[in-house]
Every structure is written in C-alpha cells, then in structure tokens.
Amino acid sequence: MTQKIRICLFGAGEMATIHAMNMISDPRVSMAYVVDPSKERAEALAQATGARVVDLDTAFGDPTVDAYLIASPPRTHADYLERAAATRAYVFCEKPIDHDMGRILTCMAAWKGREGRVQLGFNRRFDHQFVTLKQAIAEGRIGKVEQVLVISRDAEAPEVEGFIHSSGLLRETAVHDFDLIRWLLEDEVAEVFVMGDALINPAYLTVGQIDTTTTALRMAKGTHVTILNSLRAAYGYDQRIEVLGTLGQASVGNVPESLVILSTAAGIRGEKPLHNYHQRYAQAYRTEILAFVQAVASGGVTTPDATDGLRASAIAEAANLSMERRASVTIMADEARRDL
Numbered sequence: 288m289t290q291k292i293r294i295c296l297f298g299a300g301e302m303a304t305i306h307a308m309n310m311i312s313d314p315r316v317s318m319a320y321v322v323d324p325s326k327e328r329a330e331a332l333a334q335a336t337g338a339r340v341v342d343l344d345t346a347f348g349d350p351t352v353d354a355y356l357i358a359s360p361p362r363t364h365a366d367y368l369e370r371a372a373a374t375r376a377y378v379f380c381e382k383p384i385d386h387d388m389g390r391i392l393t394c395m396a397a398w399k400g401r402e403g404r405v406q407l408g409f410n411r412r413f414d415h416q417f418v419t420l421k422q423a424i425a426e427g428r429i430g431k432v433e434q435v436l437v438i439s440r441d442a443e444a445p446e447v448e449g450f451i452h453s454s455g456l457l458r459e460t461a462v463h464d465f466d467l468i469r470w471l472l473e474d475e476v477a478e479v480f481v482m483g484d485a486l487i488n489p490a491y492l493t494v495g496q497i498d499t500t501t502t503a504l505r506m507a508k509g510t511h512v513t514i515l516n517s518l519r520a521a522y523g524y525d526q527r528i529e530v531l532g533t534l535g536q537a538s539v540g541n542v543p544e545s546l547v548i549l550s551t552a553a554g555i556r557g558e559k560p561l562h563n564y565h566q567r568y569a570q571a572y573r574t575e576i577l578a579f580v581q582a583v584a585s586g587g588v589t590t591p592d593a594t595d596g597l598r599a600s601a602i603a604e605a606a607n608l609s610m611e612r613r614a615s616v617t618i619m620a621d622e623a624r625r626d627l
Contacts, residue, residue, distance in 0.1 A: 289470065291297045291317035292583055295346045295376075296356045297367055299323035299332040302381060303358035305565055309576040310356065317318055322346050323418060324362045328520045343370075352376050352580070354583045358408075361454045365394040368405065369470055372397035379576065381408040383462055384596045386454035388604045394436040398593055399511030406589035406597035409466040412570040413578065416539045420530065421471050421535045432472060435512040437464050440525035442562050444487050444498055444518035451494045455609070456516055457481070461500060464514045465606075466591065471530070475598070476512075480615040481606045487519045497552040502606055505616075523560035524567050542567055590606050 292315050299321055310316050318336035323329035323341060329340045330411045346352070347370045348491045351595055357364055357380040365385040371378045384391045384407070387388040400407055411417055424432060439461070453459055469475060485491040487498040498519070503511040517525075529538040541560035548557045561567045582589045601618065 291315065291321040291353055292353045292580065293317050294354050294356055295322065295349075295352045295597065296332070296336075296338065296358065297322045297346075297357035297363070299325060299328035299361075300358070303356075304332060304335075305572050306356055306358050306379070306576055307332060310580065311336050311575045315575055316580060319349070320346050327515040329517060333448070336343070347374065350439060352372070354378065354579070356380045356451075359379060359495045360567060362558040364474075365390050368394050368513070369397045372532065377589065378405045379408065379579045379589075380405060380596070381466055382466075383458055383600050383603070384593070385447050385453060385482060386458050388600060391600055395593060395597055397534060403588035403590075405574075405593035405596075406582065407591050407593065407599075408575070409463060409470075409591045409595065409599070410571045410575045411467045412470050412591060413462055413574040414568060415574075416542075417467065417471070417528070420528065420537055420539050422473060422528060424532075425473075428534070428539050429530060432510050432532045434531040435468065435510060436527075436529045438516065438525055438527040439464050439510065440517040440520035441521055441526045441564075442522075445490065447490045447494060450491060450496050452539070453496060455495075455607070456483070456497055456500055456518065457502075457606045458600065460518075461502065461514060461516045461606065462599045462603045464502075464516070465602040466595060467528075468506075468512055468514075469589070469590050469595070469602075470518040471528075472506060472508075472510060474508050474510065476504050476602050476605075476617050476618050477507045478617050479503070479602060479605045481610040483610040487517070491612070492493075497566030497610075500606075500610070504602075523562050524564060525560060526567055543626075 293320055311318055318338040320341045321333040322337045332338045352378040451585045458502050481500055483497045483500040485497050491498055500516045502514040527540055544558040605618050606614040
C-alpha cells in the first residue's frame, strides 16, 4: 500500500484515545475521522490525531476509508459492525460485539466469509508474558495441561452510576479471560459453572450488576480451569495465571510498579502491582493495534477475528445462564449454540 491507510475512529474516550495514539505512531496511518456524541471529546481527539469530526453517515459513506476502529460503548458495536460490513474496509472492534448472543449472530451473518477482516480487541493475546507462556505450553515443556488458575481483579470498583450501561462482569470483563483460555490451550470450553455475587457493593444489584465471580470450566480435552474475577483489589491491578501440567508448572505473576526490592533487618519490601489496565497492558495495546495495521496494509487476515469474539461471548452467555440457574451449563460443540 503506497498511500496512507485512512482510519475512521468511533469513540473518543479512554480506550479510543489509547488505540488512536498507538495507531498514528505507525507512519503508514492517517486518522481521517473521529465520531463521538460528545463534541468536546471528539474535537480534542481529532486535534491530537489530525482527524476531522464527522457524523455516522459521512463516516460510512466515504469509500476511501480503509479501516474502522470501533472503541465506542459496547451497545453500539454491532450496529457499527453491520454498517461497516457494507463497505470494503477492515474493522478493529473492542469486545464484546454485543451483550446479546442473538444480536451477535445477526451481526456475524453480515460478515459471513469475511470474518478475518474484523479484529476483536482481546489485547491479552499480545502481552509478551502470555505469549511466552503459550509457547511453553505448546512446546510441551510442562507436559499435558491438567489445571489452570486465572486471577483477574481490578484495583478499584466503579460507582454504581458508572455501571448502569455496562454489559456486565462476565460479558464485558471476564470475556477477556474466556478468550485467553481458548487461545492459551488451543481448546474449546465444554462446560461452565459460575458463582456470582455483589460482595463489594450490594447496590450494584439495583442496576442488575455483580462484582465478584468464581468460574469453573471444563475444556473439551478435559482440562480444569478456574477463573477468579473481582472489581476490587486493594493492592492494585491483579493479573495472574498458573498452568499445571504433568511435567511441571508455568505461571505469570503481576507486573510491579518497580522491580526494586528492599531487604533489611526490618523485613523485605517490594512494590505493589501496576494500578490499572492501561498501565499493565500498555505494550500489548500497542502491539495489537500495529498487528491490525499490518493486516490492513498487507490485505491479510486479522487475529483474533470475529469468530473468536463470537466464541468468547458464547462462553460468557453460558456463564450468565449458569449463574442464574445455579447449575453447570454445557456448551455445544458448535460454539454458536447454547444449551438453553
């Protein structure tokens, strides 16, 4: 591609800004448009990226746009993806595609046969710690995997008002962990059981939300997986994983604010983990967006693609059903079906 890759960005919040700044760091990219209902936010981001603020019809009506970057609220994702399907452009879309599986399937139908032109924002696949862990598993260095423990806790829980429009802890947050497990183990989830509660803030229940989940998965190849999700950890952003195999164990610990450890007669003291997701996964966000740019530039296939987004959301759907029923739920071999 000799000309600049023209990008249209949907969203002007924190995640959209992270993606936009990473994207324009690639000299092949030109940020053409920004679309956001907040004129003030949109103008600020457009000025920072050299883009122009436009409306939806202008954005989707320009045939020179090479790619759409969807980092707007989740409730808009499926609508924007469907409109983008009528163009020639690639799409990078933050997860989830939608909170409703029926809506996801309708959206997927619009992209049938072109799922590889849509990249989902599962940034943890691009974290070099997890990439190294996956290599160790794939190379058989810990033998056949039997058990996995994933810990994923935010440092600070949001206010109730900030949680009203969320797709929920399982559909919007734990979906990262569901995708991570599929990718790490190269396996699909066969069965799920979830306990979920509002242990941190019971007021979340007034808006239909929870803040704490314990999820047990049985993978198709038999591996047992436990995922602990929480919206609060007083000591920082807690992101750990442990994989046990027949020959040993491999794990990824937290990334501390500093690697300095002070050892004295009074004791041994180290730093807390990084405080939030954009600190912990800063490099992963950059790597994933530049991988998307490369796919657009080369006309290649994106990864993780729209089908990966569907499969992760299918697990989240089954997880919510399990929590409601207080029983395990089987996930059919066809990831688009649920045991409803």
